[in-house]
Amino acid sequence: MDDMYREQILEHSKHPHNFGTLEEPSVSREEFNPLCGDRVRMDLQITDGVITDVRFSGRGCAISQASASLLTDELRGMKVEDAKVYRKEDLLELIGIPLAKNPVRLKCALLSLKALKAGLYGVGHIHDDDEEE
Amino acid sequence: MATLSTFDVLALRREFPILQQQVNGKPLAFLDSGASSQKPRCVIEALDDYYRRYNANVHRGVYKLSEEATFAYERARGKVARFIGASSKREVIFTRNTTEAINLVAYAWGGANIRAGDRILLTMMEHHSNIVPWQMLAQRTGATLDYIGIDAEGRLCLDDLEQKLTPGVKLLAVTQQSNVLGTINPVALLAERAHAVGAKILIDGAQSVPHMPVDVRALGCDFLAFSGHKMCGPTGIGVLWARREILEAMPPFLGGGSMIEVVDLESSTYAGVPARFEAGTPAIGEAIALGEACDFLAGIGMDSIFQHEQELLGHALDRLASVEGLHIIGPHTTEQRGAALSFTLEGVHPHDVAAILDGEGVAVRAGHHCTQPLHRFYDVPATTRASFYIYNTAEEVDRLAAGLEKARKLFQ
Numbered sequence: 001m002d003d004m005y006r007e008q009i010l011e012h013s014k015h016p017h018n019f020g021t022l023e024e025p026s027v028s029r030e031e032f033n034p035l036c037g038d039r040v041r042m043d044l045q046i047t048d049g050v051i052t053d054v055r056f057s058g059r060g061c062a063i064s065q066a067s068a069s070l071l072t073d074e075l076r077g078m079k080v081e082d083a084k085v086y087r088k089e090d091l092l093e094l095i096g097i098p099l100a101k102n103p104v105r106l107k108c109a110l111l112s113l114k115a116l117k118a119g120l121y122g123v124g125h126i127h128d129d130d131e132e133e
Numbered sequence: 134m135a136t137l138s139t140f141d142v143l144a145l146r147r148e149f150p151i152l153q154q155q156v157n158g159k160p161l162a163f164l165d166s167g168a169s170s171q172k173p174r175c176v177i178e179a180l181d182d183y184y185r186r187y188n189a190n191v192h193r194g195v196y197k198l199s200e201e202a203t204f205a206y207e208r209a210r211g212k213v214a215r216f217i218g219a220s221s222k223r224e225v226i227f228t229r230n231t232t233e234a235i236n237l238v239a240y241a242w243g244g245a246n247i248r249a250g251d252r253i254l255l256t257m258m259e260h261h262s263n264i265v266p267w268q269m270l271a272q273r274t275g276a277t278l279d280y281i282g283i284d285a286e287g288r289l290c291l292d293d294l295e296q297k298l299t300p301g302v303k304l305l306a307v308t309q310q311s312n313v314l315g316t317i318n319p320v321a322l323l324a325e326r327a328h329a330v331g332a333k334i335l336i337d338g339a340q341s342v343p344h345m346p347v348d349v350r351a352l353g354c355d356f357l358a359f360s361g362h363k364m365c366g367p368t369g370i371g372v373l374w375a376r377r378e379i380l381e382a383m384p385p386f387l388g389g390g391s392m393i394e395v396v397d398l399e400s401s402t403y404a405g406v407p408a409r410f411e412a413g414t415p416a417i418g419e420a421i422a423l424g425e426a427c428d429f430l431a432g433i434g435m436d437s438i439f440q441h442e443q444e445l446l447g448h449a450l451d452r453l454a455s456v457e458g459l460h461i462i463g464p465h466t467t468e469q470r471g472a473a474l475s476f477t478l479e480g481v482h483p484h485d486v487a488a489i490l491d492g493e494g495v496a497v498r499a500g501h502h503c504t505q506p507l508h509r510f511y512d513v514p515a516t517t518r519a520s521f522y523i524y525n526t527a528e529e530v531d532r533l534a535a536g537l538e539k540a541r542k543l544f545q
């Protein structure tokens with residue numbers, strides 16, 4: 001457990017980066033975790049195929065908030081094409097805590113990525129299986 | 134520390150092999166029995182014995198093993214009947230769990246008795262299992278649903294009940310004990326009121342049958358649903374009890390083997406109760422082991438179990454009151470309240486609370502506990518819940534409180 005609440009996670013969850021919403025986002029998407037009722041919304045500003053600004057909002061556990069905070073840092077300046085194929089492994093590596101054997105917390109960690117992908121692909125529903133394995 | 138005088142909890146714990154282990158280097162304090170309880174040796178052995186010694190299908194073979202299995206399966210039905218004070222074992226239908234028992238009533242009884250314009254009355258504290266089947270029935274039939282409100286402490290508003298329980302209501306479906314709030318509802322009174330307007334009453338006993346004496350005749354209810362796995366029994370087995378006259382008049386639920394009398398090509402005649410409602414091969418070993426669980430609980434005494442949990446609850450309410458920023462959702466006293474304690478901790482998300490407690494070897498549940506409407510009522514997305522059972526100790530309550538202090542400091 002103490003593994004899970006490293007300084008970085010606590011820091012990002014207490015003081016998340018890019019928290020809030022955008023006035024007129026190019027893409028805005030909220031995803032919901034039916035297991036615990038948490039939600040994360042991602043707002044993206046896209047200019048010429050590049051993510052120029054990004055915010056997230058919502059509520060959730062330290063893992064989901066820290067993960068969203070870390071992801072938004074990554075996304076700023078990223079090409080949309082790259083963001084579309086951003087791998088969950090990369091996000092998990094950023095988070096840096098062992099979640100592979102913890103399917104419940106994995107869902108928390110990947111909620112922001114799910115919102116990003118669903119927003120960028122404009123699909124109605126990204127099936128949960130995409131995040132499990 | 135509270136002294137728990139009612140029975141020898143340490144001796145009792147030795148009957149639960151799973152409790153003898155360490156989690157994250159600490160002895161396991163299992164405080165999630167509201168989700169599913171642990172199993173005593175005798176229940177595990179009953180399952181094992183069935184599969185090793187007399188595994189065979191029931192009601193089908195004329196050979197020794199099948200006779201023995203049938204005898205044990207039907208004897209288990211009798212044990213369950215006795216455990217809940219049923220007047221006949223024919224009133225006991227084995228299902229998979231509470232959820233299936235409620236769905237059985239919604240399809241079979243509901244299909245035959247609920248019409249467009251009829252009202253079905255629920256409460257704001259129901260588990261999704263006692264909401265969704267009624268929504269589906271309402272959609273099929275054109276009936277409407279209504280919910281009795283609760284007050285800030287999580288008690289049913291009896292004024293609201295008077296307002297809503299009027300002629301036109303055909304069914305009142307209510308939990309005897311909330312899995313989140315711990316609130317114990319006055320179901321005998323509710324049964325009387327329901328009957329006075331010509332409604333039937335279904336009691337969700339998932340959280341009451343494991344924890345307190347429940348006597349269906351004393352309660353005067355029409356249906357009672359509960360799960361084996363929350364009362365020291367295995368998963369995959371649950372019970373629907375209903376009054377004989379109601380069952381006799383009810384059409385079947387699932388069709389198939391065992392529930393028929395004569396099958397012709399066009400139609401069939403159905404078996405009597407309870408066989409009519411037990412299509413297909415049942416969970417034989419699980420039913421037998423549930424019978425064993427009933428004997429085990431009855432042997433300790435449901436009054437003593439309730440008393441033990443009341444003492445734990447009292448101690449937990451005291452200890453948690455001193456944790457800064459902790460808010461209990463549900464009654465703040467032990468009066469008419471069972472030992473499920475849900476709470477929020479300011480500044481710490483329930484998932485994080487549960488993960489930090491897990492690190493201390495304390496297993497609790499975090500989430501909405503299958504009660505989204507109730508959580509919406511309190512305007513919280515999720516809570517952390519500690520729920521106690523026969524094998525829990527005051528020392529485990531103290532470890533819970535210490536873990537919560539740790540969580541609070543970490544997120545300060």
Ligand SMILES: Cc1ncc(COP(=O)(O)O)c(C=O)c1O
Nearest residue numbers: 230231232260262312339340360
């Ligand atoms: C009050 C209540 N009703 C119904 C259920 C559903 O039980 P099961 O999942 O065994 O069908 C539960 C258990 O989660 C419960 O606590």
